[in-house]
Amino acid sequence: MPDAQVDAAQLTELAAGIAREAGDLARLRRAEGVLLAATKSSLADIVTEADREVEALIRSRLSTARPGDGFLGEESGAAESTTGLTWVVDPIDGTVNYAYGIAMYSVSIAAVTGGADPDAWTAVAGAVYAPALGELFTATRGGGAWLGGQRLAVTTHTPAGALLGTGFGYDPATHEGDLATVGSVMPLARDLRRMGSAALDLSYVAAGRLDGYFERGLKPWDFAAAALLVEEAGGRVVRLDTASARPLIIAAGPDLHERLSQVLDK
Numbered sequence: 001m002p003d004a005q006v007d008a009a010q011l012t013e014l015a016a017g018i019a020r021e022a023g024d025l026a027r028l029r030r031a032e033g034v035l036l037a038a039t040k041s042s043l044a045d046i047v048t049e050a051d052r053e054v055e056a057l058i059r060s061r062l063s064t065a066r067p068g069d070g071f072l073g074e075e076s077g078a079a080e081s082t083t084g085l086t087w088v089v090d091p092i093d094g095t096v097n098y099a100y101g102i103a104m105y106s107v108s109i110a111a112v113t114g115g116a117d118p119d120a121w122t123a124v125a126g127a128v129y130a131p132a133l134g135e136l137f138t139a140t141r142g143g144g145a146w147l148g149g150q151r152l153a154v155t156t157h158t159p160a161g162a163l164l165g166t167g168f169g170y171d172p173a174t175h176e177g178d179l180a181t182v183g184s185v186m187p188l189a190r191d192l193r194r195m196g197s198a199a200l201d202l203s204y205v206a207a208g209r210l211d212g213y214f215e216r217g218l219k220p221w222d223f224a225a226a227a228l229l230v231e232e233a234g235g236r237v238v239r240l241d242t243a244s245a246r247p248l249i250i251a252a253g254p255d256l257h258e259r260l261s262q263v264l265d266k
Contacts, residue, residue, distance in 0.1 A: 023131030094197030110224035126225030161190030202226030212252030
């Protein structure tokens with residue numbers, strides 16, 4: 001499938017440009033006022049009209065630029081690839097933040113080979129754009145992770161304890177388990193952040209703004225682009241319990257990743 005061998009840097013450039021356009025649309029719609037479209041897994045798990053409009057824009061732009069590529073999006077489902085390349089998209093990661101006017105939301109676009117299963121794919125390019133913050137994170141396999149023109153690197157030493165990020169599921173039935181998981185890692189922690197956008201949490205690990213991150217129940221579009229950022233910034237990303245309904249993702253620099261895994265992989 002020769003198309004899948006296209007220059008990964010070109011894919012990153014494409015993802016970045018579309019992420020910027022999509023993020024600017026999301027920011028415009030937020031300024032105009034958010035319309036709730038639906039709920040998903042629970043009353044707290046919402047979809048806005050902007051989620052759907054932004055994903056439609058991304059899908060249209062990718063289809064025009066790369067006809068035949070596959071697509072896996074949070075809001076509009078999947079399309080099979082005839083080229084060996086699939087785009088994995090979260091139009092607004094952090095929808096609750098977005099609805100409440102909190103700046104921590106992002107557009108996430110990744111190009112992967114190997115199909116739409118995260119256990120089988122290889123991410124080759126990715127972009128995470130935070131439109132309310134004006135920050136664009138990009139990664140190319142073998143080409144590093146970047147914030148604008150600044151090359152990113154994960155934290156390698158945490159002598160005062162690790163600043164960790166995490167998130168909780170929307171189902172109240174999972175909260176007790178999530179809180180117990182937090183309790184188990186606190187002996188390693190300097191402090192904890194819960195920002196509400198997994199793509200930004202992972203991007204912040206890549207940038208050294210967080211030392212590590214863990215969360216259960218992420219969907220493929222939540223981490224496809226940002227996990228590549230962490231890896232290209234010198235970190236490790238591992239998913240555990242992948243056969244369960246709520247797999248666990250752990251991302252950090254190599255030393256902290258090992259310590260977190262010893263606590264969480266039980």
